[in-house]
């Protein structure tokens with residue numbers, strides 16, 4: 001089955017009891033037992049809920065793993081995965097990971113004795129140099145935000161394996177429609193389903209898929225013990241979102257290509273960051289490992305004042321954090337999503353004050369280009 005078909009026919013389709021073609025929302029906490037311990041597979045909804053289970057089966061099929069898990073947010077998913085490790089363990093992460101990932105590693109999990117190092121994972125030698133005796137995992141985000149850096153998942157996972165590390169990939173930006181990290185050797189893939197998977201700016205959720213039965217048992221134990229599960233209503237919304245994920249990703253891709261073509265030619269734009277550009281340093285790797293380059297693009301207009309002017313003039317790009325939804329969004333990372341990173345560190349990473357990030361929606365491409373043209377002129 002191809003990905004597009006799986007989005008409709010994967011997982012558990014419909015309701016076997018009534019024939020309903022949409023999975024019902026089992027808004028329930030507990031389940032009647034016919035005798036002590038004699039139940040139909042569900043005992044208590046933290047441990048398992050039929051609607052959440054249907055979503056977990058679907059994401060498992062889409063990522064091609066052994067088991068899926070739905071959490072209350074992307075951060076709950078990432079934290080759940082990190083709970084597989086012990087005090088004294090060390091994790092290597094991509095240097096421009098999502099800000100929330102940086103925060104939980106350096107301000108919360110560090111207090112539990114889980115140590116982290118952030119390196120440019122697009123350069124394999126920097127990963128190898130960071131491996132210590134107690135390193136247990138490599139956490140990659142690709143493409144990254146806001147600079148759209150690309151890590152070669154297959155090569156990085158092979159390197160991690162050589163050192164006995166688990167490879168974890170945050171696949172939020174690509175989604176399983178464009179990229180399936182488990183097929184490239186990763187052990188765990190995870191998502192902020194709040195973004196493209198949900199796709200309509202109406203739900204917060206996180207998803208994880210693991211490669212092996214052993215990891216599935218361990219993560220289920222963590223999820224059930226710590227309790228950060230996704231509710232049935234939100235699980236249903238994510239399944240509804242996945243039904244159109246393929247169509248949306250293709251629409252994002254097409255619109256983004258038109259916008260990038262326009263931006264690279266515009267004299268007010270100093271630099272465009274997009275893995276689909278041949279000038280992108282890892283364009284060939286992006287092409288090899290992903291079916292599409294995604295709907296996120298960043299561009300530098302030279303100064304904070306100019307960036308703010310662009311933001312104030314656009315009509316169809318909503319000034320907001322988050323990404324991956326049907327409506328186009330615009331932001332200035334240095335002042336918004338990455339404001340918590342010290343200015344000097346931002347400069348090191350290349351996140352300038354004039355950098356504008358857009359999440360391209362599925363509106364008409366001509367309208368979006370016209371809008372940016374007006375704002376830039």
Ligand SMILES: *Cc1c(COP(=O)(O)O)cnc(C)c1O
Pocket residue numbers: 073074075076098100101141145170172173191192193194195204205206
């Ligand atoms: C948003 C985001 C997260 C966090 O997800 P939430 O659903 O907001 O908790 C993690 N990783 C990436 C790449 C994200 O964009």
